[in-house]
Amino acid sequence: MNVKAVPIEEGTAKRFWIKFRNEALFAMYTPFVVCLASGKLELETFRNYIAQDVHFLRAFAQAYQLAEDCADDDDDKAAISKLRKNVMEALKMHKSFVQEWGFDPAPETSATSATLKYTDFLLATASGKVEAVKGHGTIATPFEKTKVAAYTLSAMTPCMRLYAFLSKELRALLDPDEGSHLYKKWIDTYSSQTFEASARETEELLDKLSVSLTSEELEVMEKLYRKAIKLEIEFLTAQPIIQRTIVPLIRVLDPADYRLILFSDFDLTCTLVDSSAILAEIAILTAPKADQSGTENPLPRMSSTDMRNTWSVLSTQYTEEYEQCIESIMPTKKVQEFNYEGLSKALEQLSDFEKRANARVIESGVLKGLNLEDIKKAGGRFILQDGCSGFFQTIVKNEGLGADVHILSYCWCDDLIRSAFSSGGLNVLNIHANQLAYEESISTGEIIKKVESPLDKVKVFKETLKNHGNDSKQLSVYIGDAVGDLLCLLEADVGILVGSSHSLRILGSEFGVSFVPLFSGLVKKQKEFNDSSCNWKGLSGILYTVSSWAEIHAFILGH
Structure with missing residues (x-):
């Protein structure tokens, strides 16, 4: 046979x-x-x-x-x-x-x-x-x-x-x-x-x-x-x-001179699914049926059918207008050198768009009536990117590393993020995101706006670094995946791009941003290493790309 x-x-x-x-x-x-x-x-x-x-x-x-x-x-x-x-x-x-x-x-x-x-x-x-x-x-x-x-x-x-x-x-x-x-x-x-x-x-x-x-x-x-x-x-x-090396980053930095401040986006950087999709799912599943709409509810809600249709309209409108906005902010002629000021100016339009989109969500009422406990339960079931949780857990559990971790996100609900990071001691992470307004643990449909746009993100990024004081030198690392992260990625001493966002790469390239695979970038830096404590610097116009959190972990923390 x-x-x-x-x-x-x-x-x-x-x-x-x-x-x-x-x-x-x-x-x-x-x-x-x-x-x-x-x-x-x-x-x-x-x-x-x-x-x-x-x-x-x-x-x-x-x-x-x-x-x-x-x-x-x-x-x-x-x-x-x-x-x-x-x-x-x-x-x-x-x-x-x-x-x-x-x-x-x-x-x-x-x-x-x-x-x-x-x-x-x-x-x-x-x-x-x-x-x-x-x-x-x-x-x-x-x-x-x-x-x-x-x-x-x-x-x-x-x-x-x-x-x-x-x-x-x-x-x-x-x-x-x-x-x-x-x-x-x-x-x-x-x-x-x-x-x-x-x-x-x-x-x-x-x-x-x-x-x-x-x-x-x-x-x-x-x-x-x-x-x-x-x-x-x-x-x-x-x-x-027996020589000084560029990796792992945490061992290259002398804790007496440098403090590592680590920032990360949340949606699709840490997660496999966007948080808005999770909130939509909660809203639809917990919404009353058509004949129960508004019955004995201090915060009347639309029916599950209406909720599903409304979410669909909002999602479609957002996607179409987002693509139009990105296309409209592209420069008429590709710049030859890195132009941070031009990019920042262009992203003002995207910031206005994001705020208008959030206003539509509030006005629609789709976030009204969500139960805080349902949100926390959904967050606890969030599937994070492979290696993401382990990376943060290693940092949190090793106080000797002297690193601070901040999550910067457009997410409408910071409680959802906290519950997603609740296991493994990650409840100590610093979360910077929007918040839902509640009445007795039931959302009113309003968003307490804190981080809505690329400009909001970079403002929080800078304020966070400033709040850490000047007692020691700081090295900032920002990990992100989307256009909204661009300014923070570029401002950071080390900007690491997870995934392959087409719009981010196209827009960044038009303003002179270079995308370099992290490993090849490290090899180049090792060739140029001059035995100084740190040779990373923000606003270089270079972003480092990775395929997974394993690369980030290996680069920053080692094995």
Whole structure:
């Protein structure tokens, strides 16, 4: 019977990599990788890394041998044997490889604790001592041993994919006109088609070995895969850096001289859904039916049908007029240099539009009759962006970081934001947003206006910084996703753009704003690093783009 091969795009290895790719980003933002990418990594640090790499290669070779012994299929044995031979060839080439940097390959360096954590874990797994298996017992029976090969590949595959991923990211930053990058050979080796082929062969073998496993055994594989990534990140983080680095930001800043003031937008920066949609849902679900409208209610409400129709009209009108407003504030001619004053002037029109839109919402009465408890319950069920909550929790729980966190939002209801952040000790965050007016916990439909527009946001931003005083220097970071965040993003020392807002990028570009992927921006800054405590400055016209909160976490806090 012929079994159709599972494409790599649908295989176990690919699923695992996609699931844990955000964790892999932490490896990219380690001081070691950023310095390596810049070409400015001290040779002594690289020498130590290369020496530890020998221990990794030996452990890989030994693990492959153990996995081959456990495999019960001749094709599997042959595939594992081939991968082992690749490692042995890499070990033979190691001596000539390190001579590129003038190292003496003769002395044997002991494995560091970070190296041993991974190699011990790998060899224990390959020996049948699989810690992810219930009971942590040793796999001993012939039938159980056939699974060891799959478990072993689960602990090896992520390292191969991680290095292929990192090297390609680094290779993309190499200047083709720059032939002096000190570590170009290392980058070329790991970004080569040969290494990519080895990574794919390992993944394909992992897929094949996992086909006959149970869901519980696949869970064991997933745990091993994730632990391997974590141990590899710990290994890269532990590399002894003897130079000043640009990352992680919180460790670069001297608390005696600098205080980190962190700002973030809320809707679609922290959340997956806009807060107005949540308030609309509450309003519609709790509105009375047509024949109950206004019955025994001190604050009469429209029926659920009328409520739904009104929200639909308001939403459509807002979207259409917003697009027209953005189009109308575009300059007739694209500016060649960053023009903050021109952008600020243009956003005055958007501010007027946002205020008119809010006035329509109040006048419509759709916010009338909302129960504060319903709002808090809905906020508690808010789904935040992956990694967002964990990032803020790390800051809040670590008082030694000396960071202040402020949420700046157009949201009509600050209580909704507070309840969304209520878990994990995040109730201490400073919230700057509008408020609903209440009579005995029932909303009157009025909005107490505090932050309605881009101009309001940047005003609160500046006032907040001013209120922190001048006892120490401040470094401000603003995280946002939309046009309304533009002025704050640009005023901040570090402006980080989450997502890919088309209107923000178009409008910003027209006024000379540059959008730079955060990692490449950090590598460039590392090249230029002059050993000063801080070389970030607002109003540079540069915004840094990220794909996820994992990048923000890795950059600011590290692993």
